[in-house]
Amino acid sequence: xxxxxxxxxxxxxxxxxxxxxxxxxxxxxxxxxxxxxxxxxxxxxxxxxxxxxxxxxxxxxxxxxxxxxxxxxxxxxxxxxxxxxxxxxxxxxxxxxxxxxxxxxxxxxxxxxxxxxxxxxxxxxxxx
Numbered sequence: 001x002x003x004x005x006x007x008x009x010x011x012x013x014x015x016x017x018x019x020x021x022x023x024x025x026x027x028x029x030x031x032x033x034x035x036x037x038x039x040x041x042x043x044x045x046x047x048x049x050x051x052x053x054x055x056x057x058x059x060x061x062x063x064x065x066x067x068x069x070x071x072x073x074x075x076x077x078x079x080x081x082x083x084x085x086x087x088x089x090x091x092x093x094x095x096x097x098x099x100x101x102x103x104x105x106x107x108x109x110x111x112x113x114x115x116x117x118x119x120x121x122x123x124x125x126x127x128x
Contacts, residue, residue: 002035009039010046020055032059090115 001021009015018036025031037050076083077097085094092115095107110118 006037006048006050009037009048020059031056084115086115092118 005015005019017038018034020032020034023031023033032055034053034055035050036053037048040047040049079096079098081096082098082102083094083096084092084099087093092111092113095111097107099110100106
């Protein structure tokens with residue numbers, strides 16, 4: 001892949017300037033790297049300037065984050081009770097899927113609306 005892309009780049013074909021892949025280091029460990037290459041001329045001959053950076057730690061963190069996201073998405077989607085989040089202005093940004101079962105409203109119908117427009121308050125100032 002590296003040779004083919006390098007050759008194509010030297011031939012003037014548009015190729016990605018950076019790509020990620022796994023390598024096996026001399027010590028046998030598998031590592032993720034990002035290769036960045038740019039065509040240049042050296043002594044009037046087309047060649048490339050290439051940089052290879054170890055991104056194994058970043059890839060490990062990304063995989064853990066993805067696993068965590070999947071775990072918490074499953075928990076969120078299985079909520080029996082209603083859960084929602086608003087931003088600092090009180091605009092609904094997240095609603096649990098249980099909303100539909102509880103109210104008949106889909107989350108998409110209410111996300112983006114002020115929470116004060118959704119709730120009908122029975123309370124007065126004396127209740128606080």
